[in-house]
Amino acid sequence: MKKQRNWREIGVGMVVPVLAIGIWQAVASMGWVNPQVLPSPLAVWERWVAYLLPLVPYEGYTEGGWWHWAFSGELIVDTLTSLYRVVVGFLIGGGLALPLGLAMGASNTVYAWMNPLVQILRPIPPIAYIPLAILWFGLGNPPAVFLIALGAFFPVLMNTIAGVRHVDGIYLRAARNLGAGGVTMFLRVILPAAVPYILSGVRIGIGTAFIVVIVSEMIAVNNGLGYRILEAREYFWSDKIIAGMITIGLLGLAIDIAMNRLNNYLLRWHRGLEH
């Protein structure tokens, strides 16, 4: 029963995209628009496949084995590079935000010391740090990772603070009654109670990191998905621009699905997540 409904849902979900692509293809085939402005879906698809496949035939490939060759396509390398930057940037930003957020949430003193600075820095979009990032870190991965870390930092921080501050007093009372104090209280009651908030911060943080990676690749590096679509514009390869954008969309979707899975696993105890 459930399986059947799933297929049905997928079928229904495909109607609008297929229709949209159909109209797009029709518009392109009728010659109503300049293909350099809007290439046909078929052209984009062909370009996407070419972008995905290795640049040189296997016979001429010298840098490694078959496996290495299969993954030597520009698209795969770009995707992995972008993903790598998101992951490293997020781990640094989130990794710094989590302990600070826990401390600010749990201690009024830390909060009083840190909050004014946080409130001043928080509204500055990571994009505004681009000039400084280049001045400080030059070109290449470091400025990109810096910007991504910055983008991930504040959402994780704010949500962690809120999570710790919103722990229901009844859990604290029950835990104190059972003899919990200090470290036990923090690690086994406050922290798990704050996890739903923290995870929603992580989700927003990853989303921001993903936006920032594309932007930062347009300015500081010469590979990655963001760089590639900007490069394609210089050659008027609009089909490649769209192929790159679709890849960005797919990667974002994959990250979101993975986050969802993680969320459901970590919050399997949480009410309101039963599907």
Add this chain to the structure above:
Amino acid sequence: MDAHIQVNGVNKVFASDERQVVALQDIDLSIPRGQFTCLLGPSGCGKSTLLNAVAGFSPPTSGSILVDGQPVAAPGPDRGMVFQEYALFPWMTVEQNVGFGLDIKKTPKAEIRRTVDELLRMLSLTDFRQRYPKDLSGGMRQRVAIARVLALDSPIMLMDEPFGALDALTRRNLQDELLRIWAELKKTILFVTHSIEEAIYLADRIVVMTYRPGTVKRDILVDLPRMRDPAAPEFNLLKRELGQLVMEEQQRHHSDELRMAAVD
């Protein structure tokens, strides 16, 4: 008789900017070991305040509370508390919830396991040990909360309207269960309720409290044989008498609310 819980001249005042509320006034209570005592009264009569003071969550403004002759300074596992809202940790399974208190005390794993097994059996929770609280009904959750307190083997159980949110059948079921546990483990129980029938069904002694300021209005021993039959004439005689007392306080509560509404 040695008093297990001794409440001496306790006052509790909640003060805000606009007004002061005297929640407890000159409460003296001496509760012997093993007694099942119900604090009965309408909402706002300070019965939960008194329970929280005994639990150590909120100390009295003046007066003292002694447990085993020692003044109460903080919450502690010697006075296990069962809350109306269950207060189970939703991120822990049933067995983790029940074992949590022992885990804090650094009890060896094998011993925790043994105690938890036994309690789960006692409260018919064995089949639910791996479940999370969200998957349990209210009655089941309250069983877990009771098991969690029993795991500590605390001589005193404090219960704050624990069955207030349950339907009538589940409620009766858990009341019987609690009586069985109390008889078996000989706990001193201080039980807050606003249900007259519940108080008569459970208690050795019923302390009726007045609405603001909270004082002891009547302190009676219930000497009906157990298990008590709520349909028996003596039961209903007592119910009528207590109903009268509680209703007087309920009316004071009501007129107080009307007055405050008029002020606002």
